[in-house]
Amino acid sequence: DTGVSQDPRHKITKRGQNVTFRCDPISEHNRLYWYRQTLGQGPEFLTYFQNEAQLEKSRLLSDRFSAERPKGSFSTLEIQRTEQGDSAMYLCASSLGGSIVEQFFGPGTRLTVL
Amino acid sequence: KQEVTQIPAALSVPEGENLVLNCSFTDSAIYNLQWFRQDPGKGLTSLLLIQSSQREQTSGRLNASLDKSSGRSTLYIAASQPGDSATYLCAVRRDSSYKLIFGSGTRLLVRP
Numbered sequence: 027d028t029g030v031s032q033d034p035r036h037k038i039t040k041r042g043q044n045v046t047f048r049c050d051p052i053s054e055h056n057r058l059y060w061y062r063q064t065l066g067q068g069p070e071f072l073t074y075f076q077n078e079a080q081l082e083k084s085r086l087l088s089d090r091f092s093a094e095r096p097k098g099s100f101s102t103l104e105i106q107r108t109e110q111g112d113s114a115m116y117l118c119a120s121s122l123g124g125s126i127v128e129q130f131f132g133p134g135t136r137l138t139v140l
Numbered sequence: 141k142q143e144v145t146q147i148p149a150a151l152s153v154p155e156g157e158n159l160v161l162n163c164s165f166t167d168s169a170i171y172n173l174q175w176f177r178q179d180p181g182k183g184l185t186s187l188l189l190i191q192s193s194q195r196e197q198t199s200g201r202l203n204a205s206l207d208k209s210s211g212r213s214t215l216y217i218a219a220s221q222p223g224d225s226a227t228y229l230c231a232v233r234r235d236s237s238y239k240l241i242f243g244s245g246t247r248l249l250v251r252p
Contacts, residue, residue: 030183057238068144068229068242069184082239117183127233128174129240131184 028052030132032118038138039108046104047135051120058101059119059129060093062086069117075101076123108139142167144232146243153220154251161215161246163230168208174240175204175215176229184229188215220250 031050039045051058056077061069072091074082077098087093090108095101105112115136119129143166153159163173172191176184188197188204190213196205203216213230227247231240 032183059239061240066244068231068244069240071239071241074238082237084239119184121238127172127238128186128189130186131176133183136181 030118030120030130032116032132032135034135035133036136036138038140040140041108041110043108044104044106045108045137046102047116047118047137048100048102049118049120049132050100051118052130054122055120055130056098056123057121057127058095059121060101060103061117061119063115063117063134064113072103105137108137110139113137113139142170142232142234142241144230144241144243146228146230146246148246149244150247150249152249152251155220155222157220157250158216158218159220159248161217161228161230161248163213163215163243165211165213165232165241167234168211169235170208170232171235172233173204173206173213174231174233175202175213176231178227178229178245180227187228217248220248222250222252224248225250 033048058075060072063069075095090106093103115134117134119131174189175187190206201218227245229245231242
């Protein structure tokens with residue numbers, strides 16, 4: 027499968043714990059995006075990388091959230107001191123460079139904070 | 141601030157009907173618009189992307205149109221099938237950013 031992959035697919039954690047998610051983009055896609063989706067809503071943008079540079083961050087990305095893409099390939103999203111309000115689907119997408127920029131999404135990581 | 145609205149929020153139709161899903165956006169300064177399909181608990185599948193300079197795009201039984209000046213897009217599904225049942229999301233990308241701004245989606249049920 028050459029699509030965007032995310033790991034884990036599901037994560038259950040207790041409030042206050044730290045969690046880390048991984049995203050592997052489509053090979054040769056130099057842009058990578060993170061979104062968060064709650065039930066019944068459309069995804070909301072969190073952050074975007076071009077290669078290893080984090081170029082845009084949403085105000086939704088509080089101090090407890092950090093994202094990295096150290097070698098311009100896979101990316102990680104870490105949430106520290108999780109809260110129940112962090113429960114959501116975390117989606118990763120990637121796109122080629124250039125002008126068309128069609129985004130392709132992974133299957134998501136479902137986070138449940140108890 | 142760009143806002144994206146999708147109407148209706150839910151739609152139930154018998155198999156075989158042609159149907160139209162609507163998407164409106166408040167700021168016409170968009171770079172492109174993408175339509176996605178999402179099955180329950182799954183990620184998003186890209187259906188069609190329309191550049192701001194285009195009026196429509198077609199893929200199989202799907203046709204998406206864009207009227208940038210009025211801030212509207214429609215997704216037309218011909219001869220609907222039960223397998224089309226899913227949530228359909230539209231998203232716009234502004235000129236000044238690479239992020240997508242999504243509507244809340246239309247939940248479609250096609251009854252056999």
